[in-house]
Amino acid sequence: MGPAALATAVIHRLKNQGHQAYLVGGCVRDLLLGESPKDYDISTDATPDRVRELFLNSNLVGARFGVVLVRDESGDQVEVATFRSDFDYDDGRRPTRVHFEVDPRADVLRRDFTINGMMMNPDSGHVLDFVEGESDLRARLVRAIGDPEHRFREDQLRMLRAIRFAARLDFAIEERTLAAIQKLSASIRTVSSERVRDELVRILTEGGARLGFELLDQSGLLPEILPEIARMKGVEQPPQFHPEGDVWTHTLIMLEGMGRCSATLALGVLLHDVGKPPTFRVADRIRFDGHVDAGVEIARRILNRLRFSAAEITQVEALVANHMKFVDVPRMKQSTLKRFLRLPRFEEHLELHRLDCLSSHGDLRSHEIARTKLAEMPAEVLKPRPLLTGHDLIAAGYLPGPEFSRMLALVEDAQLEGRIHTREEALALIQGLSL
DSSP states (O other): OOHHHHHHHHHHHHHHTTOOEEEETHHHHHHHTTOOOSOOEEEESSOHHHHHHHOSSEEEEEGGGTEEEEEOTTSOEEEEEEOEEEEOOTTSSSOSEEEEOSOHHHHHHTSSBGGGOOEEOTTTOOEEOSSOHHHHHHHTEEOBSSOHHHHHHHOTHHHHHHHHHHHHHTOEEOHHHHHHHHHHGGGGGGSOHHHHHHHHHHHHHSSOHHHHHHHHHHHTOHHHHOHHHHTTTTOOOOTTTOTTOSHHHHHHHHHHHHOSOOHHHHHHHHHTTTTHHHHOEESSSEEOTTHHHHHHHHHHHHHHHTTOOHHHHHHHHHHHHHTTGGGGGGGOOHHHHHHHHTSTTHHHHHHHHHHHHHTTTOOOHHHHHHHHHHHHSOHHHHSOOOSOOHHHHHHTTOOOSTHHHHHHHHHHHHHHTTSOOSHHHHHHHHHTOOO
């Protein structure tokens, strides 16, 4: 059926049974902007029990908040929530009590931003707009509903959500709303790491990442959640390699260039030079000795602090650790080059390097060499089946020990460079070594 058709069918049934029902929130915003919503939410005066009575294929997912998930046979689903007012956000996240309402206006006034506070009849397209959301859409503004400070004290994560919506939509944040975020920015530290992480990933990957980070900086949120990134500001770079300016400016230009992408690539872009501020020194020129190793360690700390998965951390660490190796690509031995090209998800390394170059000196020669070599070499060439294993060395009379790794690495080097091709040649190579 599809989520749009399912939402329309649910609204029709609710109305036919004498209830009010509308599309609400982000889906209305997106429809008015001419975009396809990712999901559809419905708001109604029907109680949760009544919704479940009308839709057998449903279950209560927010008992306290009157939210019911309705599914169809194909697995599509929509959330149906009863009109409500919220009271007393004691934990800075959820209301401690709610009151079900029959007036849609009461439901709208509890929501976060005017552009997310509109309701729509899907048949006629008529919009119920109690908060001038349509006007703010036309003005390209993110504005809190009601008193901004009150909205953000209820749920501090809304401050990051304001940044995300402004960045993704290329909107400005309304003056009083931005001032409230600036005043309350330190309170973002009370929000769980996981919730902050999820909003940061959306800011980085939904489009408009540069604007997002400029707004994080302008709002005062950046030093609260990512002080390591805030320290990039004003850190000068050698102009012969970075005519664009300091580390912060370089990173912003890269964020602007990457568009929508994976979370790991976006994090790699954000963090690839995070080791520069603590390693900055001036000698014959500005230098950042050891900034890669420092960057890997700092990136690991940030990602652990934000509760990223082990797999994500491993990939981002690899992106930071290897981003400077492209300069050596034209001179790499075949064995070294092949090991480099077979790094997991090498396409992300390539893209990070391309953005790095375009945001600084503009020289893409190493990128083009690596990209061409990667296209020319199938997986079996980059990582051929080993000619020897540890078992083969034992069978040949060698005693297990630390030298095994060195012997096998030398054999693989020779294999990758095309100097040997058979097990017999590999054994002969080992026998000719003085270990």
